[in-house]
Amino acid sequence: MEKKVALITGASSGIGREIAVEMAKNGYNLALIARRESRLNELKSELEEKYDTNVLTGAVDIRSKDDIEAFIKTVCNKMEGIDVVVANAGYTISGSFENLNIDDYKNIFETNFFGVLNTLYPALASLEKSKGRVVIVGSLLGEFGIMDRSTYSATKFALRGFYESVRYEFKEKGIGFILVEPGFVKTELREMDKQGNRIKKVDEKVTKKHSHSISVGPEIIAKKIVKLIPKKGFRLKILPFHAKFLFFLNKHFPRVLASLIYKYRDPIRKHVIK
């Protein structure tokens, strides 16, 4: 039987990288996208050596509609279509509304929201043909906000709104649709500047000091996501347990959560790397 093909954005680190590993283990051929080409090439060698998989890599910036379209065309030609798209690439910036400007908001939307659309449009026809699956990686901060994260939260709320509407259209086409909203995960997410370029290398000691004790490794999130992919229909998935708890609190006791966030605003701010 032909192997299924999964296209994953943001595969050079963190959650996306671990999803790629998990999907290779599960017998998929892969098309991996990120900007750090050397990381993608290392991953390709590792996966092709360890598992029965073929990997195509695209050193593509998802903000470039034309580049991503060209890469997806190549994938469809070389791998005969796409069965799964995991739109995972994203970044975060921190700062109060007062200390940011309009361009900071526009920039982050280019990656976290329009980057997802840039990925989905050229893959749509192939996904419809394969009755495939779409996974979008949103965030728990697409459910409620915390201090100094208004840019990031706005993009993740936008993805939530997109999912809520488009899930019916995908269902009609036979495309499965999962919006995953993770809580705190130990990754390189915060090593970006305000323009979404990866220039900041955060000292490990600083990362440790700022990471929440409840943060989990990306491999835990990836395993759970990959298990969901074969399921039909649409679903919103909050991961892991700490995120489920906060989601529950926000849904049923939103004023309690809001007052806790406000009460602990200073310790929460201390977790945010500027």
Ligand SMILES: NC(=O)c1ccc[n+]([C@@H]2O[C@H](COP(=O)([O-])OP(=O)(O)OC[C@H]3O[C@@H](n4cnc5c(N)ncnc54)[C@H](OP(=O)(O)O)[C@@H]3O)[C@@H](O)[C@H]2O)c1
């Ligand atoms: N870590 C958390 O606590 C957490 C919580 C909830 C949701 N998330 C979401 O999880 C997703 C993955 O993030 P992560 O935590 O795994 O962080 P990460 O390790 O920084 O991974 C982000 C990935 O996105 C890629 N990327 C960023 N901008 C890109 C662009 N313009 N074009 C192409 N690729 C780009 C990065 O690759 P290059 O830099 O090589 O391009 C990298 O592979 C994000 O959408 C994030 O919002 C993370």
